[in-house]
Amino acid sequence: MQAANTSLASPQPVAALQPAKPLVWSIAASDSGGGAGIQADVLTLQDLGCHACTAITAITAQNSLGVQALEPVSNKLFQAQLDALKSDLPARAIKIGLLPTAEMIWQLADWLQQYKQQHQALVVADPVLGSSSGQHWHSEALLDAWRALLPHIDVLTPNLPELGLLSGRPTQAIDEQVALLQALGASAVLVKGGHISQIRDVTDLLYQQDKLVALACERLQTPHQHGTGCTLSSALTALLAHGYPLEDALVLARAYLQAALEQGYATGAGPGSLAHPGWPTSQQYLPRISGANWPKTPTAPFAGISEPLGVYPVVDSIALLQQLLPEQPGCIQLRLKQGSPADLHAQIAEAVMLCRRYQVRLFINDHWQLAIELGAYGVHLGQEDLALADLTAIQQAGLRLGISSHGPFELARALQLRPSYVALGHVFPTQTKQMPSQPQGLKRLALSVPLCAGTPTVAIGGIDQHSFAQTCASKVHGIAMVSAITKATQPAQRLRFFNKLWEQHYAYHR
Numbered sequence: 120m121q122a123a124n125t126s127l128a129s130p131q132p133v134a135a136l137q138p139a140k141p142l143v144w145s146i147a148a149s150d151s152g153g154g155a156g157i158q159a160d161v162l163t164l165q166d167l168g169c170h171a172c173t174a175i176t177a178i179t180a181q182n183s184l185g186v187q188a189l190e191p192v193s194n195k196l197f198q199a200q201l202d203a204l205k206s207d208l209p210a211r212a213i214k215i216g217l218l219p220t221a222e223m224i225w226q227l228a229d230w231l232q233q234y235k236q237q238h239q240a241l242v243v244a245d246p247v248l249g250s251s252s253g254q255h256w257h258s259e260a261l262l263d264a265w266r267a268l269l270p271h272i273d274v275l276t277p278n279l280p281e282l283g284l285l286s287g288r289p290t291q292a293i294d295e296q297v298a299l300l301q302a303l304g305a306s307a308v309l310v311k312g313g314h315i316s317q318i319r320d321v322t323d324l325l326y327q328q329d330k331l332v333a334l335a336c337e338r339l340q341t342p343h344q345h346g347t348g349c350t351l352s353s354a355l356t357a358l359l360a361h362g363y364p365l366e367d368a369l370v371l372a373r374a375y376l377q378a379a380l381e382q383g384y385a386t387g388a389g390p391g392s393l394a395h396p397g398w399p400t401s402q403q404y405l406p407r408i409s410g411a412n413w414p415k416t417p418t419a420p421f422a423g424i425s426e427p428l429g430v431y432p433v434v435d436s437i438a439l440l441q442q443l444l445p446e447q448p449g450c451i452q453l454r455l456k457q458g459s460p461a462d463l464h465a466q467i468a469e470a471v472m473l474c475r476r477y478q479v480r481l482f483i484n485d486h487w488q489l490a491i492e493l494g495a496y497g498v499h500l501g502q503e504d505l506a507l508a509d510l511t512a513i514q515q516a517g518l519r520l521g522i523s524s525h526g527p528f529e530l531a532r533a534l535q536l537r538p539s540y541v542a543l544g545h546v547f548p549t550q551t552k553q554m555p556s557q558p559q560g561l562k563r564l565a566l567s568v569p570l571c572a573g574t575p576t577v578a579i580g581g582i583d584q585h586s587f588a589q590t591c592a593s594k595v596h597g598i599a600m601v602s603a604i605t606k607a608t609q610p611a612q613r614l615r616f617f618n619k620l621w622e623q624h625y626a627y628h629r
C-alpha cells in the first residue's frame with residue numbers, strides 16, 4: 120500500500136541541517152513567578168539570539184514574595200528530557216541551575232560525562248543553593264554531589280555564600296576557596312560580588328588557572344533583582360554558544376546584566392524581575408576591568424581626533440611613506456619592528472618632517488618616547504605594550520593614543536583608558552601578522568562600533584578592495600591596511616582608489 124503522505128513517511132534527516140541559531144539547554148527549575156530559573160534562562164537565551172531548550176529539574180510554586188513549594192521531577196523524567204534533547208537537539212552550550220537532590224546531581228554527572236565524550240558543549244553552572252528570599256536547599260549530601268559535578272563544568276558561577284558552602288571553608292580567603300574547588304576539578308570560576316553589599320561597586324572575580332581578572336560595575340539601588348544569577352549565567356552561556364572566548368563572553372554578559380538590572384520592573388508585592396534588554400550596545404554598561412599588568416588610567420582623556428581617520432595605511436619604511444603622502448591618506452602609521460636606536464630616531468624624525476609637509480597625521484607604532492620627543496601626531500600601542508609605556512607622559516604631551524583590541528574584553532579595557540581611538544581587529548584573516556585570536560568578522564565588528572560611542576574606531580586586519588565597502592558599512596571612523604596598499608604593484612594608485620571609495624562610503628553610511 121502506498122503511503123498517504125510521503126513527507127510523513129520519509130522525514131528529512133534533521134541532524135544534517137545546521138540550526139540557524141545556536142542551541143542552548145537550560146537544566147534548571149521552573150519559577151512560577153516568571154522571574155528566575157528556567158523562565159529567566161529562556162528569556163535571556165532568546166534575547167541573545169539562541170534557541171533555548173530545557174530540562175526541568177524541579178517545579179517551584181513561588182511569587183515575588185518567596186518560594187512556597189518545591190518538588191523535584193522524577194529521575195526518570197529528568198533522564199527522558201536529557202535523552203530527548205541529546206538525540207535531536209545537541210547543545211552548543213549548557214547552563215545548569217537549581218538541582219534539587221543529590222541523586223539528581225550524581226545522575227547528571229554521569230550523563231554529562233558521557234555526553235561530553237560525544238559532543239563539544241561548554242557547560243556553565245550556577246550552583247543555586249538557596250533563594251534570594253531566604254530559603255535554602257542544600258545538605259551535606261547535596262554539596263558532595265555538586266563537588267563531584269565540578270570536573271564536568273567549564274565555568275562555575277557561585278556567589279560568595281555558595282562558594283563558602285561548596286568549599287566548606289567559608290572563612291578562608293576567596294583565592295583559597297577557589298583553589299580548593301579547582302583541586303576538585305573546577306576549571307574557570309566566576310565569584311560574583313553582589314553579596315558584599317557595603318561596597319559601592321559590584322566586583323566579580325574570574326579565576327582561570329593562574330589568571331585572575333576583576334570586573335566592576337556600579338551597584339544599582341534597585342529592589343528588582345530576582346533572577347540576577349540566572350540571568351548572568353544564561354547570558355554567559357548564550358555568548359559562549361555564539362563562539363565568544365570566555366573573557367569576551369563575560370564582558371558582554373555583565374553588560375547585559377547591568378542593563379537588565381537598570382531596567383528591572385515590579386511584578387508583585389515583593390522584589391520584581393529583570394528586563395531583557397537585547398544585545399549590549401551601550402558603553403555605559405561595560406564593566407571596568409582590572410588585573411595584573413594593566414596600567415592606571417591617566418587623570419585626563421587623551422587628545423581627541425575631530426576629522427575621521429579615513430584610509431589609514433600602516434607602513435614600515437620611509438620610502439613607502441614618501442610614495443603615499445602625496446595621495447593625502449586620512450592618517451598614516453609608521454610601524455618599525457627593527458633598527459638600532461639611532462636608526463629608529465632618524466627614521467621617525469624624517470617621518471614627522473614629511474608628514475608635517477604634507478599635513479598628514481602621523482601615528483608611531485610602539486616607539487612612544489621618540490614619538491613624544493620628535494612631535495608625532497600620535498602613538499599606536501597594543502594591549503601588551505601599554506603596561507610598559509608612560510601613558511601619562513603621552514597624554515600630557517598632547518599626543519593622540521590609539522589602542523589595539525581583539526574582542527569585547529580588550530575593547531572594554533582599552534575604552535577605560537579614554538584613548539583617542541580604538542582599533543578593532545582583526546576583522547578578516549591576515550597574512551601580515553600571526554594573530555593569537557580568531558578573526559572577528561563583519562558581524563562582530565558592527566556590534567563593537569556602538570559600544571565605542573564617542574571614541575573613534577579603526578578596523579584592521581585582512582581588509583582589501585573586496586571587503587573595503589562592507590567594512591565601511593559597519594560605520595568605523597577609519598580603515599587601517601597593510602598589505603592591500605604596501606604589497607600593491609602601485610601603492611600610491613591603490614591608495615587613491617581606497618580614498619575615493621572611502622569618500623563615497625563614508626558619506627553614505629553617516
Ligand SMILES: Cc1ncc(COP(=O)(O)OP(=O)(O)O)c(N)n1
Pocket residue numbers: 433452454484485499500501502504521522523542544552577579599
Ligand atoms: C591601527 C592599528 N591597529 C592595530 C595595530 C596593531 O598594533 P599592535 O597590537 O601593537 O601590534 P603590532 O603592530 O605591534 O604588531 C596597529 N599597528 N595599527
Ligand SMILES: Cc1nc(C(=O)O)sc1CCOP(=O)(O)O
Pocket residue numbers: 523524525542543544545546548549550551552579580581582599600601602603
Ligand atoms: C598589524 C596588525 N594588527 C592587527 C590587529 O588586529 O591588531 S591585524 C594587523 C595586520 C594587518 O595587516 P593586513 O592589512 O595586511 O591584513
